[in-house]
Amino acid sequence: MMSTNSSIRVAVTGLGIITAIGESLSEFEEGLFKGECGIGPVSLFDTTGFACQFAAQVKNKNLETGFAPRETKRISRCDFLGLIALREALADSGLLLESCDRNRIGVVLGGGAGGMRSWEQYRRTAWSGETRPKPSLLLPFACCTLTDLIAGQYGLTGSRATISTACSSSATSIGYGFDLIRSGDQDLVITGGSEALSELTFAGFNSIRAMDPEYCRPFDKNRRGLSLGEGAAILILENYTGAESRGAKIYAEVLGYSINCDAYHMTSPDPEAMGMSRVMTAALARAGVRAEQIDYINAHGTATPINDSLETLAIKRTFGESLAGDLAVSSTKSMVGHCLGAAGGIEAVATILALYRQTVPPTIHLVATDPDCDLDYVPNKSRKQEIRAALSNSFAFGGNNTSVVFGRTNQNI
Amino acid sequence: MSDIAITGIGVISSMGIGREAFWETCKKAGTGIKKVTDFETSSFASNVAGWIDDFEPRDYMPPRIYRRMSRISRMAVSSSVEALNNSELDLKGLDKTRIAVILGTAYGSSSRVEDFFVSLLRDGPRGAQPFLFPETVPNAPASHIAMFHGITGPNSTFCQNDISAENAMLYARNLLLGNIVDVVLVGGADELSPMQYHCYNDLGVLNKIKINNHEPADPEPGGGLILGEGAGTLVMERLDFAVKREAKIYGILKTGILAGGATPMGHYEAGGEQMGRAMTMAMEQAGLGPAEIDQISVSANLSAELDRMEYHQLKIIFKNRIKALAVTPLKYLMGDFGGAGIIRAAAVLLSLYHQLSLPALKAEALKPEPHGVLKWDIPSKSKIQTALMTTSTFGGGSSSLVFTCK
Numbered sequence: 001m002m003s004t005n006s007s008i009r010v011a012v013t014g015l016g017i018i019t020a021i022g023e024s025l026s027e028f029e030e031g032l033f034k035g036e037c038g039i040g041p042v043s044l045f046d047t048t049g050f051a052c053q054f055a056a057q058v059k060n061k062n063l064e065t066g067f068a069p070r071e072t073k074r075i076s077r078c079d080f081l082g083l084i085a086l087r088e089a090l091a092d093s094g095l096l097l098e099s100c101d102r103n104r105i106g107v108v109l110g111g112g113a114g115g116m117r118s119w120e121q122y123r124r125t126a127w128s129g130e131t132r133p134k135p136s137l138l139l140p141f142a143c144c145t146l147t148d149l150i151a152g153q154y155g156l157t158g159s160r161a162t163i164s165t166a167c168s169s170s171a172t173s174i175g176y177g178f179d180l181i182r183s184g185d186q187d188l189v190i191t192g193g194s195e196a197l198s199e200l201t202f203a204g205f206n207s208i209r210a211m212d213p214e215y216c217r218p219f220d221k222n223r224r225g226l227s228l229g230e231g232a233a234i235l236i237l238e239n240y241t242g243a244e245s246r247g248a249k250i251y252a253e254v255l256g257y258s259i260n261c262d263a264y265h266m267t268s269p270d271p272e273a274m275g276m277s278r279v280m281t282a283a284l285a286r287a288g289v290r291a292e293q294i295d296y297i298n299a300h301g302t303a304t305p306i307n308d309s310l311e312t313l314a315i316k317r318t319f320g321e322s323l324a325g326d327l328a329v330s331s332t333k334s335m336v337g338h339c340l341g342a343a344g345g346i347e348a349v350a351t352i353l354a355l356y357r358q359t360v361p362p363t364i365h366l367v368a369t370d371p372d373c374d375l376d377y378v379p380n381k382s383r384k385q386e387i388r389a390a391l392s393n394s395f396a397f398g399g400n401n402t403s404v405v406f407g408r409t410n411q412n413i
Numbered sequence: 414m415s416d417i418a419i420t421g422i423g424v425i426s427s428m429g430i431g432r433e434a435f436w437e438t439c440k441k442a443g444t445g446i447k448k449v450t451d452f453e454t455s456s457f458a459s460n461v462a463g464w465i466d467d468f469e470p471r472d473y474m475p476p477r478i479y480r481r482m483s484r485i486s487r488m489a490v491s492s493s494v495e496a497l498n499n500s501e502l503d504l505k506g507l508d509k510t511r512i513a514v515i516l517g518t519a520y521g522s523s524s525r526v527e528d529f530f531v532s533l534l535r536d537g538p539r540g541a542q543p544f545l546f547p548e549t550v551p552n553a554p555a556s557h558i559a560m561f562h563g564i565t566g567p568n569s570t571f572c573q574n575d576i577s578a579e580n581a582m583l584y585a586r587n588l589l590l591g592n593i594v595d596v597v598l599v600g601g602a603d604e605l606s607p608m609q610y611h612c613y614n615d616l617g618v619l620n621k622i623k624i625n626n627h628e629p630a631d632p633e634p635g636g637g638l639i640l641g642e643g644a645g646t647l648v649m650e651r652l653d654f655a656v657k658r659e660a661k662i663y664g665i666l667k668t669g670i671l672a673g674g675a676t677p678m679g680h681y682e683a684g685g686e687q688m689g690r691a692m693t694m695a696m697e698q699a700g701l702g703p704a705e706i707d708q709i710s711v712s713a714n715l716s717a718e719l720d721r722m723e724y725h726q727l728k729i730i731f732k733n734r735i736k737a738l739a740v741t742p743l744k745y746l747m748g749d750f751g752g753a754g755i756i757r758a759a760a761v762l763l764s765l766y767h768q769l770s771l772p773a774l775k776a777e778a779l780k781p782e783p784h785g786v787l788k789w790d791i792p793s794k795s796k797i798q799t800a801l802m803t804t805s806t807f808g809g810g811s812s813s814l815v816f817t818c819k
Contacts, residue, residue, distance in 0.1 A: 051538075074678055148676075158671075161580045
């Protein structure tokens with residue numbers, strides 16, 4: 001959230017993504033606009049005994065395909081997902097890293113549970129007492145491992161940071177990447193995030209009864225909670241002028257962002273939705289965008305009874321009843337689940353694709369109208385419409401709120 | 414205006430609970446490293462840590478507030494209470510949307526991760542303890558700080574191993590320079606847990622030192638790191654804001670650089686080229702040459718890779734001065750943890766404020782070879798205008814910060 005005085009603009013020039021509805025950008029885009037549901041029974045670990053046994057799990061059982069053995073040694077599922085998305089994003093950007101000043105390329109990612117799945121295997125083996133667990137399973141535990149792997153594998157020696165604010169981690173990382181380019185510290189930043197399903201988070205959200213036993217139904221009257229998901233999204237952010245001069249494809253422009261805190265409760269949002277509203281208002285102000293210029297909001301939309309009604313209230317507070325009614329608002333978590341540390345990144349890609357294709361992705365599983373959720377949530381079918389600018393919301397445990405504003409470019413089709 | 418003033422300090426550390434107790438121990442090179450008695454270590458290669466055995470959260474907040482907090486959150490909130498009191502900021506008179514809380518931690522509450530997962534292993538899905546789960550996220554301490562003080566401005570948590578707190582300081586600096594906020598509580602925190610100790614032991618990175626109760630620890634240079642824990646908070650303001658309210662100023666954060674090199678997982682950057690680049694750039698941006706640096710706080714932690722690399726880079730940068738160069742490896746005294754950067758910065762700032770150099774070793778003591786008992790130079794009053802704080806972490810990240818007197 002650096003000074004808005006900078007004249008440096010920030011372009012998004014490469015995207016890479018892997019989720020339960022698509023394991024490449026093209027597959028994801030197809031699933032996103034078709035309204036595919038990636039939520040189903042979990043096969044990654046035993047879910048017997050849990051009230052909810054569903055999640056949006058990445059289907060590919062051979063994530064290591066395409067990597068040399070030395071690249072995949074000791075890395076976690078979370079790292080695999082992240083590296084797959086990274087490769088696609090770099091290829092998509094058309095960048096030749098060899099010709100870039102790598103001291104001016106930063107890596108700023110959002111992390112959630114990181115290599116928790118590897119640690120769980122270590123801990124479960126130790127708990128059984130049958131064999132000695134492999135210490136190497138501990139190496140990728142820290143959520144910054146992917147950041148270090150990316151920087152290390154590509155020799156990127158610029159700023160390096162990992163933000164871990166639960167569900168808003170990778171949204172904030174995009175914001176920090178934006179800052180680093182706006183301030184002139186970096187020319188290019190690799191940002192986004194990765195998250196793998198883990199027993200700990202699965203058991204955790206089950207234990208606090210935040211999960212729908214089937215699939216999540218954001219903004220629906222009968223919603224019963226969230227569905228967890230996994231995946232990764234990587235965005236290549238670049239100095240706009242530099243991107244133009246190298247003839248890069250520019251998907252969208254990052255216009256600004258804001259972060260704040262409810263300072264209310266660890267797991268419940270402020271019941272007046274003031275934090276959510278303030279963060280959207282501040283993001284618009286810092287982006288220099290008027291409320292009436294926003295056409296689409298990719299909502300946090302977890303499908304918990306409390307989040308969706310409060311997010312609706314917050315949107316009305318920010319935009320006013322009339323403008324709010326004109327907005328297209330959708331929750332892509334209805335398709336890819338809640339990907340926690342990667343959620344902000346994945347939803348940023350969905351928002352950018354919405355701008356790039358001038359098409360609003362739908363909220364699926366939305367059938368019954370809730371009087372507390374009375375905006376246009378684009379139910380079940382995507383919609384072609386003009387989108388000049390869009391907002392992506394991420395509201396996390398601990399009251400950590402983030403809103404990022406993206407704008408269309410003249411390259412949109 | 415690019416100067417950032419530090420106007421409040423709070424410290425919960427193995428070298429002392431509270432800023433003053435910490436400084437008293439620090440200035441005479443007292444150690445916080447002692448035998449771990451809080452959990453069983455008999456099967457491990459080491460039995461020492463820079464752990465805290467005399468911390469009472471009720472000295473800082475009522476029990477109803479901290480009852481469900483993890484150890485790291487209790488320490489982090491407590492250090493924020495001390496730092497805010499020390500700054501004499503009147504929060505009631507300030508716009509709390511223009512105050513930020515930014516924290517660095519390597520792992521957050523590793524004990525809550527362990528406890529929650531064990532409750533799942535032991536009691537099955539229906540026995541997993543819901544009250545343990547919310548504290549497993551690394552951003553819990555920063556959120557507790559915000560909730561305790563009612564601070565609704567920017568809030569974020571950085572997890573980048575041993576440069577987590579340095580990342581937090583630089584993001585905080587950006588918030589202030591961008592005029593997004595007027596004040597930042599910037600913190601660093603980590604807790605020592607049996608799980609973390611167990612994992613580090615299994616990875617073979619602990620200093621193989623075993624002592625009896627109350628026996629002084631005499632770690633082997635280059636023999637491996639000693640884990641630590643603690644929390645620190647600095648109150649940071651733009652200098653003009655601090656001057657306007659006539660605040661006491663401990664020192665100025667002049668510049669800071671983040672960089673990183675390539676390294677295999679779990680290792681430090683071989684050679685430390687990027688660490689050296691970060692040091693050089695931080696000094697250049699502060700308009701200082703190596704000869705103008707009065708004191709150096711290094712990140713050496715008794716592991717051969719890091720200490721050798723840091724010595725190598727100091728030798729390149731400080732050239733002929735290397736033989737006489739004095740450096741302060743505070744982790745030799747308080748152990749190593751991801752949020753340690755704030756406590757190391759607190760030591761530097763207290764040193765600048767009191768015009769008393771930090772206790773130091775000759776840089777050559779960082780070389781991972783037998784030295785005998787480390788001989789700390791305990792300085793008397795001295796004139797210090799500038800300090801360089803350099804940090805490198807396993808995974809390859811590096812940072813350098815330059816602090817000056819007001």
